[in-house]
Amino acid sequence: MSYLIHRAGDRLVLENTLTGALVGLMVCPSPNESRRMFEYDFGSTESRNSLVNVDGFPDLDYLQFYGVESPDASHYDLCYRDQSWQHLRHLFYAEGKAIGYNANKSPSGSTISPIWQHTPPNEKGSWKLPAWALYADHQNVWMGNRNGLIMALDHQGQINNQFQLPKMTRCLIANEHSIYATCDDGNLYDLAGKLPQAVYNARSDAVSIWYDFLIYGLDYNHDCFHIVDLYGQITQLDAQLQLQWKKQANQGRSWFFQADDDAIYQGHPKGVTAYAIASGKLLWNYDTAAVLCGVLTEDTVIVGTSDLHIYELSKTGDIKAKTNEIKILAVCDGAPYACAISEDQQVFFVADHQGGLYAFNRRGEKLWQQSLSCGVILSMRCVGDRLYGTTTEGTILCFEIASAMLKIPISPLPQPLTSMPSPSASIPKRNRRKQEPAPISTLSSLQTDLQALANPQKAIALARYFQTGQGQYAEGDRFLGITMPEQRKLAKKYRDLGFAEISELLNSEWHEYRLTGLLILTYQFAKATPTQQQAIVDFYLANTHAINNWDLVDVTCQPILGLYLLQCDRQILYQLANSASLWEQRIAIVTTGKFIKHGQYQDTLAIAELLLQHPHHLIHKAVGWMLREVGKQDRSVLLEFLDQHASQMPRVMLRYAIEHFDQPQRQAYLQRSALK
Missing domain, CATH: 2.130.10.10 (YVTN repeat-like/Quinoprotein amine dehydrogenase)
Structure with a gap:
């Protein structure tokens, strides 16, 4: 480490040359004091060669070592009130925040009162x-x-x-x-x-x-x-x-x-x-x-x-x-x-x-x-x-x-x-950022931005990954090949779109259009009033036909439906769990993940029981995932559920639920599974 010396009144203050942060105050030995004796009184020492500007202080010509003292409240008071210390305020301001120094000794002027x-x-x-x-x-x-x-x-x-x-x-x-x-x-x-x-x-x-x-x-x-x-x-x-x-x-x-x-x-x-x-x-x-x-x-x-x-x-x-x-x-x-x-x-x-x-x-x-x-x-x-x-x-x-x-x-x-x-350096004209007018948040401009990000090679890979082939769970879904971060960025940019424009996105054949529309709803919900949140939830539930792939469900149901239902009646989740739609059933169970984070497990366990014999592996995975999250919060609750239902659980569901168990315990539960 190397330090700069600053003089403040009769004290010497050290600044770290690398970070620019306040190090402390120098404690100098007497001219004939030995290093060993000094360290006995003041602790560890630093050597002269760590001071980059020591030659500018003739009174330190004898110095070969020194100690460092942490500033106390009196030094901060001097910095704020003594003229000879004021040139070092920039150092003490930063360190003052780090220690919680309070310079508000006697409030003056108009005082604001918290509610x-x-x-x-x-x-x-x-x-x-x-x-x-x-x-x-x-x-x-x-x-x-x-x-x-x-x-x-x-x-x-x-x-x-x-x-x-x-x-x-x-x-x-x-x-x-x-x-x-x-x-x-x-x-x-x-x-x-x-x-x-x-x-x-x-x-x-x-x-x-x-x-x-x-x-x-x-x-x-x-x-x-x-x-x-x-x-x-x-x-x-x-x-x-x-x-x-x-x-x-x-x-x-x-x-x-x-x-x-x-x-x-x-x-x-x-x-x-x-x-x-x-x-x-x-x-x-x-x-x-x-x-x-x-x-x-x-x-x-x-x-x-x-x-x-x-x-x-x-x-x-x-x-x-x-x-x-x-x-x-x-x-x-x-x-x-x-x-x-x-x-x-x-x-x-x-x-x-x-x-x-x-x-x-x-x-x-x-x-x-x-x-x-x-x-x-x-x-x-x-x-x-x-x-x-x-x-x-x-x-x-x-x-x-x-x-x-x-x-x-x-x-x-x-x-x-x-x-x-x-x-x-001065800013060359070619590097100056031209001030552009604020973007107009319209549906057509969002669609243009989405199309501009299309990547045919990624689209092929995504279509394969999300199983869009004949007879598969996402048959007919079409992809542009846009990544999730790119869609989140656009959703934030166009988060002021109204329900009419979002509805057009949700009814699009393109997967990314629907996902971006749903992401816009999540950003709107996070900053909405209670009345606006109710409207967003109603709109979300009215458009579950468009939430027709597992990523569309998993990314959006907790930030909207889960957050809303923390303080509301949850009967709607049981209606979704009993519907004929694979995606509404997945919404029902994945939404409970928000409750799990708040220590509320009853709905997760109840809906898991309703879906225990579901034929589709996407529901098996979702139920197992939520049960695993319950176990992370309270292992005893999960163990009680498994002891009662492990023998009836599909093997994929059970594997997902117990993947954080140690090997002997996993094997013990897998042996109970009736479905191999």
Whole structure:
């Protein structure tokens, strides 16, 4: 490691030359003090040759070794209040967020009050437990704090569930299967069951097992998990948590780490970097001050940095020409610790290190600014008309976003918005991204985009894989040869289509048209109001004739029907299970997968009994799959079902249900099967 020395008052501060992060404060020995004696008093030491600019400090000419001291609260106070320390604020802002430093000592000005808040008690003492981890969707809000406590609350602030991890949790993310949390023991935990289950260990061999392994970023997109740790390693796992690739990025403290269908975007102490989602290849890098927070929009990356600025960068860039487009979107009074964007992506919210909370429109005009009285927000999420945040006090806050507050700007932007070249090179004209008009979300343009992606060779392979031949289960189905990620990208682009246009897609002869239409419904449902969700469910059930292959069922029934029925009567599933349609029967059983993740098994077991003697192997596989998921959550429930029904279960169904058993137990159950 090599470090830069900075003078602050009568102290020397160290910066990591590779990552740009704060290392600590130098502790220098007396001129005649031996290294052994110094280490006896101060612990391990570093040698002089690790200091790249030591020759610029004549008072250190005698120095051959030194120690490093971690800053305490008094040093952060000096940084914010002492003129001789202020040039190092950019270092201390980033580290201050990492330790949960609260600069909001005495709120001033207009104070905003949450509609509800909750602070978990600290059973070990009266000190505060900052909470960095936050995830929110239309069903629950999840938070995790420094002690590893994770809580799930509904949108009225009532506690639904809680878990205890061994150490601090920094990240929470969810997909259609479960919710996942990171822990400083190096593990990724699945929280779908009664107890947290460690499902992946991210620990590197380079870090001793005696030390914590800090995961700073976790995202799920493109049907893959993405993880970045403090030591700069980015990892991609597929939905089954199998390793896809790893990349050493050298920039580990990532307060912003998010992916879309094309790239992974990492904010770090030196700026923002984009990597190709398929391979991890470096796409572009842009140097800014330390990135403390960020969000993605359809076309841009918005980040808050330690120089108090909010920047907006284009998602496209050229690493060879070292170019990207960037503009200053807004300026805050303090370092932006957290940000979030409204679901329509027209308003973004920022919380700073002094307890300030701001709302800006996309032009960068300030809509309002308030102060908090309950600490400094470390993480934020926006869901519908609610804004959620977790704080340095360990509190989760819920604010109602009043529409009247989001209309008229209260002050102009401090400086005009202009596109700026990369600091390392000017932008050649040929590399400038021409501003195109916003795409028009029409059915015809979606059909054109789908046809443009057609791949005849893939179409042949897909037709064979999905058994479209005469007498097979998907007889007559036609394929264009478009991959699932490409269809998801288009579904997001055209998610504003109405039911009439989606109906045309569902009645198409092309498989990809129907799948894209159904994917649009899943994206609409995730952001819909209860009334809109009811309409989407009714439309979905009215068009089950178009959900006529197993992938169409499996990708869509849980995000729509399963999510909706969590709080509703489930009689419709039994009607589907008793219908004459193979696909409606598969919808019935696969939908219960959503209930399993919430610890509800009764409907899965009941529908499995109804389909126990079904003649088709696609139902055998689906029932076995759901039974296996029950067993992952509660093995005793599955064993009780198998003890009663294993001898009547089709062999494929039984094999699917017990594939996670050890070999002797699998063989014992297979011997009971009546169907060989």
